[in-house]
Amino acid sequence: MPESLLAAVDLHVSYGVNAALAGMGFAAHAGEAVAIVGPSGSGKSTLLRSLAGLQAPTSGVVHFMGRDLYRLSDKQRSQIRLTRFGFVFQSSELISELSLLENIALPVELNGRRRRESLRMAQSWTERLGIAEAARRRPATVSGGQRQRAAIARAMATRPAVVFADEPTGALDSANRDHVLRLLIESCASEGSLLVLVTHDAVAASAADRVVEVVDGHEAPVAVSVGAPR
Numbered sequence: 001m002p003e004s005l006l007a008a009v010d011l012h013v014s015y016g017v018n019a020a021l022a023g024m025g026f027a028a029h030a031g032e033a034v035a036i037v038g039p040s041g042s043g044k045s046t047l048l049r050s051l052a053g054l055q056a057p058t059s060g061v062v063h064f065m066g067r068d069l070y071r072l073s074d075k076q077r078s079q080i081r082l083t084r085f086g087f088v089f090q091s092s093e094l095i096s097e098l099s100l101l102e103n104i105a106l107p108v109e110l111n112g113r114r115r116r117e118s119l120r121m122a123q124s125w126t127e128r129l130g131i132a133e134a135a136r137r138r139p140a141t142v143s144g145g146q147r148q149r150a151a152i153a154r155a156m157a158t159r160p161a162v163v164f165a166d167e168p169t170g171a172l173d174s175a176n177r178d179h180v181l182r183l184l185i186e187s188c189a190s191e192g193s194l195l196v197l198v199t200h201d202a203v204a205a206s207a208a209d210r211v212v213e214v215v216d217g218h219e220a221p222v223a224v225s226v227g228a229p230r
């Protein structure tokens with residue numbers, strides 16, 4: 001069994017008296033696609049944010065590549081997010097003044113590559129994800145599916161170890177949803193990135209390698225079937 005790339009132990013997160021996570025654990029290794037499912041309000045997004053270094057737990061630990069994320073300084077954690085993590089959210093959150101290509105190139109540039117090289121890498125991702133023809137356009141002038149593909153390209157272009165996706169297909173119609181989801185899963189698999197995918201969509205969850213179900217802030221017990229059904 002390979003060592004976990006990303007792991008959390010006994011995570012608790014409280015908002016005032018409201019416990020969003022109550023003893024949640026998590027472990028995943030490079031190249032896996034893990035879907036996080038569960039009822040609304042069960043703590044899925046809070047878990048994703050805690051794993052991504054965006055939400056300090058009230059107690060418990062998150063380890064990324066063996067380092068305790070919340071024992072690092074804010075600056076070190078930001079550096080990990082920029083260089084090792086990619087993010088895809090429900091609304092693509094692209095910068096409206098930039099073209100899709102410039103949006104995709106921006107984090108690559110922030111990672112220290114020259115602009116020319118960043119644009120070249122961004123261009124290759126637009127080709128891989130089938131949006132090359134829209135690459136020079138601004139987000140408001142392309143379709144929702146094209147915007148989400150650009151968001152995936154932006155997340156992948158820095159070659160992240162982990163891609164965090166929170167309802168990445170939630171705003172798309174069903175035809176686009178399946179296509180965009182497949183592109184996300186295939187992109188992560190081909191780059192060897194761990195995909196942590198929060199979703200309400202049973203079809204999306206079934207496309208992952210593994211499903212973690214969150215109920216009331218902790219992992220749902222695995223259902224054990226006793227005997228064969230008659």
Ligand SMILES: Nc1ncnc2c1ncn2[C@@H]1O[C@H](COP(=O)(O)OP(=O)(O)OP(=O)(O)O)[C@@H](O)[C@H]1O
Pocket residue numbers: 015018019020038039040041042043044045046047
């Ligand atoms: N910033 C916040 N302030 C206060 N309470 C919050 C905050 N964020 C989340 N919560 C609460 O924590 C609990 C878990 O929320 P979370 O968003 O993690 O659940 P979720 O499973 O992702 O829900 P959904 O599927 O509806 O997006 C909920 O009761 C929610 O109301």
